[in-house]
Amino acid sequence: MSLISYLRSLYRNLVHRGHADADLDAELGAYIAEQSERKRTAGLGTASAARATAIESGGVEQLRHTVRSARVGAAIELLVQDAGYAARRLRQSPSTTFACILAFAIGIGANAAVFSLANGLLFRPLPVNDPASLVYLTEHNANSGWSNGISRPDRDAIRDGASDVFSGLATAALDEVGLRSGVATHSLWACYISDNFFDVMGVEVPGWRGRTAGPEMVLSFDFWQSRFHGDRGVVGGTAFVDGKAVTIVGIAPRGFHGVSSLFDTQGYVSESLEPPTQFGTDTLSAFVLARLRPGVGLSQAQVGLALIAGRLAHAPGKPRQGFLLRATEDKGMLNSSGTNPVGAAAAIFLGLSGLVLLLAAANIVNLLLARAAARQREMSVRAALGGAGWRLARQAALETAWLALGGGLAGVVLGSALSRGVTKLPANMGFPISVDFSFDWRVYAAAMLAMLVMALAAGIIPALRAARCDPADALRGESGASASPRRLRLRGTLVTLQVAGSLALVIVGGLFARSLIAAQHAPIGFDPHGLVYVTLDASAAGYDAARGDQFFNAALDRVRHLPGVTSASLAEIVPFGTVSVGTSVKAAGKTDGAAYNTVTPDYLATMHIPLLAGRFLNANDHGGIAVIDRAMATKFWPAGDALGKTFTSDRDKTTSLQVVGVVGSIRTDLGQPIQPTFYTPFRADKYVPVRTLQVRGNRVPNLTATVVANLHALDAAVPLDDVQTGEESLDGLNGLYIFRFGARLASWLGALGFLLAIVGVYGVVAYSVAQRTREIGVRVALGARPRQVIGGVMRGSVWILATGMTLGLALAVGIAMTAASLLIGISPLDPPTFLGASLAMAAVGLLASFLPARRAASADPLASLRAD
Amino acid sequence: MSTELLPGTLDLLLLKILALEPLHGVGIADRLNQVTQGTFQIGPGSLFTALHRMEEKGWLSSAWGETSAGRRAKFYQLTAVGRRRLASETVRWQTIALAMRRTLELPQ
Incomplete structure (x- = not known):
């Protein structure tokens, strides 16, 4: 049959159904009338003529039904009819219907939301070519438990010694820098990268030439869009990174956000411009990324690294105890070693949302079973009256479909509300993060499908059973099955x-x-209320050590004399900040890990940390002494006689430090146990270019704004980062x-x-x-x-x-x-x-x-x- | 002798009858009875189902008109598509009929 006439008939039968039906009735009526007229003329009475005709034609209603069900679109018409009936049935029991829809919505919505979160945090791979063969290399010290960056000689040793497992080794050191382009200075998180960085990542950046050219810079797509409004004129121009000239040679591909799944790197700079780090010239505070050769797995890479680590640890003249090298895959927040609160949280919440899905499904199955039992008799009557089994099952399926439709829609609303509500939490990270928490439709579809299958089974199986069982039993009220x-x-x-x-x-x-x-x-262990932190980056202004020290002293002096400020200090590390540093400590015949901080003498008074024994640092201290916290005192000198004892650390193995005081321990991370910590003074010969200012001014209105304004007035060239109150931190x-x-x-x-x-x-x-x-x-x-x-x-x-x-x-x-x-x-x-x-x-x-x-x-x- | 219609033959019979002149339901039933000399009798259920199906396929068109007795009735007539269909079905049927006859005339 031609498609056009089929569609025309379908249109007439479905859309103008009333008209088509009336036409059919008239046609059949005329037929019956003519036939009985004939019978009458043949001698029958009017009544018996009509009856004879009706008998002959098998009943007018039956006739209409026969013709109608052969029409094009009759099946669709029937389906629409059944769906309408299903909807009416659901309206008759609003509480069950509501409960089912609610259960659907909760099961689907909660799961879609939680999976979207976990997906954003954990499972989204790096947007690079073949992320599975990209690994991160780190050094570990088995004695202290701390992980370090890899030193340059070690990196070179790995590159030369493990070329059979790695096809390329690149480094990327993350740093917050000041970018001056034209008159504006932008503060951004950039990576100092090795020449082959983009090659190893498998990302095309036209314009990046590496070693052959002078210092180069590539901007991330998002940063280029937001700060330069996508102006192509930026490319080819000269800019200044922390005061040093670079050529902006290109824009990274859209979506590429650097070396970590979560961290949003905003720019990439040639490593020749990298300033010496605070950890010494030898250590790279960098991501070391390696590309596995085709066919090489992570375990083979570990074996290769272990061999090199063994060789390095026993190098003549410089033995290193507990030295390990590790390769890890990028797993978002799961990446960092040790106990990981985010990874554990994600696992727990995936489990909990799975439980919600099961509960919701159990609920629906239960409600539908109860419903099916209650309708046992209706189904039996319909089966007894000749209702086809498939049609009864379809009826049940249609009701379930309505429930799933309503629940699915409600689930989208609930799920997106849930994930929005959680991600709206203020995340005070101190660095730009790149997490895609967008509602995951694949998860939504999967949850919907799982629930639908269970619900259909719970809806249809009882209906089929009802259609099969002996109608007489059901009608007698013995309702056996129910x-x-x-x-x-x-x-x-x-x-x-x-x-x-x-x-x-x-x-x-x-x-x-x-x-x-x-x-x-x-x-x-300290009082965060009334504190303001400001991180000052003197290197971003291009200052050398002498100029930097001068600036830090002036800044401290200025804020200390602000009205209402009771105390102010500078420190290398701020509790609950993004950076923590640790080293291996040797004392009293033991070797163990400890965190350290470099601080000014007012630190204790500013943070409200109690002094337990001895004294804190004073302005005359320059080296050779340290103040330790209670945890470190207990760990190395459990007898309580720490004062006056000496220790050395891997930070500076040649200088032994004498303990002059013991202070209270503070927490720097709520998810970790308290770390033993020691404090040393800033020294002219160990310049720290990035320091955080702590200002205490209890009950001073607008303390933050006052501090910021004064620091700007002092020196506008130094960018202020992570300006926050103690509570915010x-x-x-x-x-x-x-x-x-x-x-x-x-x-x-x-x-x-x-x-x-x-x-x-x-x-x-x-x-x-x-x-x-x-x-x-x-x-x-x-x-x-x-x-x-x-x-x-x-x-x-x-x-x-x-x-x-x-x-x-x-x-x-x-x-x-x-x-x-x-x-x-x-x-x-x-x-x-x-x-x-x-x-x-x-x-x-x-x-x-x-x-x-x-x-x-x-x-x-x-x-x-x-x-x- | 009245007999059941062979499957597939009703369409061809109806097309042939309607090729002569437009007819309404009763007229078609009468004509069928008359030309087959009572061999084929058709009830209204099969008749109208077939007519509607063929109309939906575009072989027939219908219009309300008046019978010779002065009653209103729906008249069916062949469309161009229906005429082509009649021709091709006729050829097909004659082929089958010829084959059948030859087979049946084989000596025992």
Whole structure:
């Protein structure tokens, strides 16, 4: 048949269906009329002529139906009809429908949101060519536990010694620099890169020539867009990086953001311009990236590195104990070694959201099973009246499809709200991050599909079974299948599991919320309130050591005399900042790792760190002495006699340091245990070009603005970075960020789990009460008191609650132990949380079963008896 | 002798009957009965289902008109597509019929 006439007929039959039907009726009517007219003329009476015609043609209605169902589009018409019927059926039981849609929305929305977050943080590979064969090399000291950058000689040794496993080795040292182009100076995070950096990364940057040319610079696409508004005229021009001239030779490809998945590198500069780092000329504070040769795996690379590390560790004249080299793959935040709060958090939250998905699915299956049982009789009647099995199944599938459609739409709204709410948290990172938290549609589709399959199975299988079973049984009211103990037991088990999962979610949510509160009030060893931090980068202004020292002294002097300022100091490292430094310490016959900081004498007074013994640094100290914290004192001199003792560190092996004082320990990272720490004074011969200013001015309005204005007035050439209050600094990645993130996400998931448990318990108890209407009626008619009826109904749900909660407690203990590293300030088995959540779950569960029980008990027994 | 229609023959019969002149339902049934001398009788269910199907395929077109008895009825007539269809179906049927006859006339 030609397509055009098919479509024309389809259009007529579907869109102008009324007209087509009327036309058909008229045509058939005319036919019947003419036939019976003939019979009448042949001698029959009017009535018997009409009857004879009707019998001959098999009934007018039947005739219409026959012709209509052969028309083009009849199948579609039927489907639309069934879908309409399905929607009407759903409207008849609004509470079940609402509960199903809610469960769909929660299951899909929560998972899409959590997966989008985890994906952004962990799994998005670097936007480079073949990211899987790119590895990071680091040095480790097995004795101190600290990781270092790789020194230049070591890097060269690896490049020459491991050329059989690595096809290329590139370095990229991250630094915050000042870029002067024209009159404007921009502060940006740039990498000093080796010539082959772009080759090893597998990224095309036309214009980058490397060694042959003078100092070159490449801007990231985003930085070029935001600061230079995509002006192509920038390329080829001369600019100044920390005062040194470079040629801007090109723009990196869009989406390429450097050496780490998370860090947004804004520019790339030839390594010839790299200033000596604060860790000495020998050490690269750099990412060392290596490209694996084709066919070489990570484990082979480790073997190759171990061989070289062994050779380097036993090099004549310079033995290194515990020296290791490691290659790691880029895994976003999972990349850093040791305990990683973000990785652990992501694993926990993926698990929790999986649990929400299971709970939601169990809920839907349960509701649909209850619904199917309640409609057993309708299905049997339809089957008895000749309803085709496939059509009954399709009916059930259509209802499920409506639910999935509604739930899916609600899930998008919920999911995007959830992920927006979590990512809106202020992340005080101190550096530009590049995280794509965008709503992941693939995850959304996968979650939707999983739920849909389960829901369809729960909807269709009972319908098919109803169509198959003996209609006579069902019609007699013996409704065998619906009351079958097996199916009731299945639903009871599902609710038990729901209670278990929900209780676990609520407990974990409560643990994270309480941990956040504990973290906010955790003793950190210093007082962040009333502090302002400003990081000053003298190298960005192009200053040498003498000019830099002069500037830092002038800056300290100026802010110290501001009105309301009680104290001010300078330090190399700021607690909860983005940088921490450590070294290996030898003292009292022991070798262990320790963190260190270089500070001015006022540091202790400014930070409000208590002096425990001896004295703190003073203006006359220049070298050979150190102040240690309580943790370091306890570690090396447990007898409490640290004062006057000496130690050496890998930082400067030739100078031994004498302990002149012991101070309180401070936390620098909420996710890590306290590090033993020592403090040394700034020395003229060990210039530190980047220092952070701490200013304490309790109850001074606009202290931050005043400090910033004064520093600008002093020297506008030095860029001010990371201007923040003490409280703000606590919100960083090492501080409360991860706890806020975790608390918010976990408590939302807990709330969703709670909601699902209420819906599940209420739904099943209400249904089983409805099933027992007749039995309860008989009991009441025979004199049972309402209390006895309620007790009888609730006994079953108390059992479900009790077993579910026992399982849930066990599950919660398991999750809490896994999440222990993320929970600070409280025990993972925090009794108030476990008790509170259990009580809340028990109360809500009992209430959810009490309500339908009371309704059943107060019902008129006569009405109940007649109900079936 | 009244007999069941062979599958696929109804379309051809209807096309042939309507090729002579436009007819309405009763007229078509009468004509079929008449030309096959009562061999084929068709009920309204099959008749109208076939007519509507053929119209949807574009072989027939229909219009309301008046019967000889002065009643309103829907008349069907062949379209150009229907005429081509009739020609090709006729050829096909004659081929089949010839083959059948030859087979049946084979000596025992």
